[in-house]
Amino acid sequence: MEHLIERTLKTNEIFKGKVIDLEVQEVELPNGKTSSREIVKHPGAVAILPITNEGKIILVRQYRKALGKTIVEIPAGKLEKGEDPLDSARRELEEETGYKTSKLDFLLSFYTSPGFADELIHLYITDKLEKGKTNMDDDEFLDILEVSLEEAEQMVKDQTIHDAKTAYAILYLRMKASQSL
Structure with missing residues (x-):
């Protein structure tokens, strides 16, 4: 090489x-x-695939200025300097959704745009959620959604979900669900 x-x-x-x-x-x-x-x-980021006790995926809807439109995503955020990705994932989950978790499982890390950026996203999943209070950043405005896997897949098809990390997370859930049939 x-x-x-x-x-x-x-x-x-x-x-x-x-x-x-x-x-x-x-x-x-x-x-x-x-x-x-x-x-x-880019310092890197985390993304979290939170699943409720009812099997719903928690998503956030927010306006993305770079795109000039509102899209739906899994909770995610930038790593702070020197921050452990697991700690960042816990922090971002709580800040954006109000949910805390006692268990986060690491799925994988992936580069978002390796042709011009070094951003690495660490993806986690949890189904151990405890409702708390959101604590969003002062410049962050979003809605929280809870959808089924089938609803999320339809959102990918109609491009309401239009980013790679969320599409990947939904694909992961579909593959996991197919394996348990």
Whole structure:
């Protein structure tokens, strides 16, 4: 795989923000030529697939400015600097939905857009929920929904659910449900 590696020659930091940083890297390609890569640096994130005692999936509906529309997602959020993903998942679940959990199971981690970003999302699942109180960030506004797996699948089909982490989580539940038949 060494024959595929691009060696970084120079990095130019363009922007440092609250959520992302942007840099442009000059790289040497495997064939010896040079090119530039625009890279979004992200601290990583967590996403949680919460399932109620009744088997409903807890989702959040929120406006996403980057998309210019409202979409439905599983609860998720950015890792704070040095924060353990498991602690972040517990925090985000409670902040966004008001639910606490005594048990979070790690499913997997995946990159969201590896062509230009290094964001890594850690996905967890829980079916041990205890209702509490939401504690959203000051700039966060959302609705909480509880839907069946079939309703969630329909939301993927009609693109009410329109992001990869949520679609993946629903696919995971469908595969798990199919295996237990």
